[in-house]
Amino acid sequence: MEKERIILIGCGEHARMVMDNIDQMKNIEVFGLVIADKADTGKKIMGYEVVCCDDDVDLLLKENPDISGYFLGVGDMRIRQRLAAKYDDKLKAVNIIHPAAIVSRFVTIGRGNLLEAYTKIANGVIIGSHCIVNSFTSVNHDQIIGNNVLLAGNVSMAGKSIGDNTLIADGASIGFKKSVGRCCIVGDGAVVTKDIPDYSIVYGNPARKVRENVWEG
Numbered sequence: 001m002e003k004e005r006i007i008l009i010g011c012g013e014h015a016r017m018v019m020d021n022i023d024q025m026k027n028i029e030v031f032g033l034v035i036a037d038k039a040d041t042g043k044k045i046m047g048y049e050v051v052c053c054d055d056d057v058d059l060l061l062k063e064n065p066d067i068s069g070y071f072l073g074v075g076d077m078r079i080r081q082r083l084a085a086k087y088d089d090k091l092k093a094v095n096i097i098h099p100a101a102i103v104s105r106f107v108t109i110g111r112g113n114l115l116e117a118y119t120k121i122a123n124g125v126i127i128g129s130h131c132i133v134n135s136f137t138s139v140n141h142d143q144i145i146g147n148n149v150l151l152a153g154n155v156s157m158a159g160k161s162i163g164d165n166t167l168i169a170d171g172a173s174i175g176f177k178k179s180v181g182r183c184c185i186v187g188d189g190a191v192v193t194k195d196i197p198d199y200s201i202v203y204g205n206p207a208r209k210v211r212e213n214v215w216e217g
């Protein structure tokens with residue numbers, strides 16, 4: 001099988017989690033890591049070498065035209081949004097779908113998504129681009145997930161839709177046919193029983209809004 005050669009953007013804790021997943025992918029080969037700080041160039045993290053910093057990436061791509069793709073290894077959602085805008089113009093964002101993810105054949109999925117082991121994505125689901133779905137999260141049928149959405153581990157999704165740039169934290173539960181707007185944070189273990197408006201931070205059971213999520217996105 002021909003491998004897609006990619007760069008991984010980032011080298012922190014989220015990047016290391018992404019590397020665990022990439023290690024299981026037969027069709028992807030990491031050329032190296034691209035980081036924010038030039039001082040880290042040359043370092044090795046989990047066997048992957050930091051090959052350059054963000055500012056020098058155009059030169060790297062010019063010298064290595066066989067690099068065709070990239071993946072975001074940064075967890076912060078605001079930074080992810082900015083980096084995706086930058087790198088989508090240069091390279092193809094690849095999907096990393098762990099071989100142990102359970103994904104229906106009838107799912108529509110964009111680019112640059114990470115689906116970890118033991119996620120379950122049921123039929124009719126539409127997933128945008130640059131989303132993260134951590135292990136043991138279940139997305140039931142016919143839901144719409146926007147762009148740059150983070151579904152952390154053990155999330156139970158029976159809802160209708162999740163807007164762009166929204167984080168659903170570990171162990172939360174989105175009730176039947178409920179929607180969560182864009183740029184929201186649903187806290188750990190929250191139980192969403194009503195639709196959540198854009199830019200809300202909610203937690204608790206039943207989930208209540210505690211404040212606005214200030215976001216320019």
Ligand SMILES: CC(C)(COP(=O)(O)OP(=O)(O)OC[C@H]1O[C@@H](n2cnc3c(N)ncnc32)[C@H](O)[C@@H]1OP(=O)(O)O)[C@@H](O)C(=O)NCCC(=O)NCCS
Binds near residue numbers: 168210
């Ligand atoms: C939801 C969230 C934004 C709340 O943050 P916060 O308002 O700063 O909360 P604090 O830690 O200051 O706690 C304030 C109060 O809320 C309570 N609280 C915070 N999160 C809670 C939750 N998920 N459920 C119930 N209560 C919660 C705290 O116990 C505290 O109560 P107290 O005032 O009685 O002591 C934060 O917990 C969060 O970001 N969670 C997401 C974590 C994440 O990124 N997960 C993804 C990992 S991949």
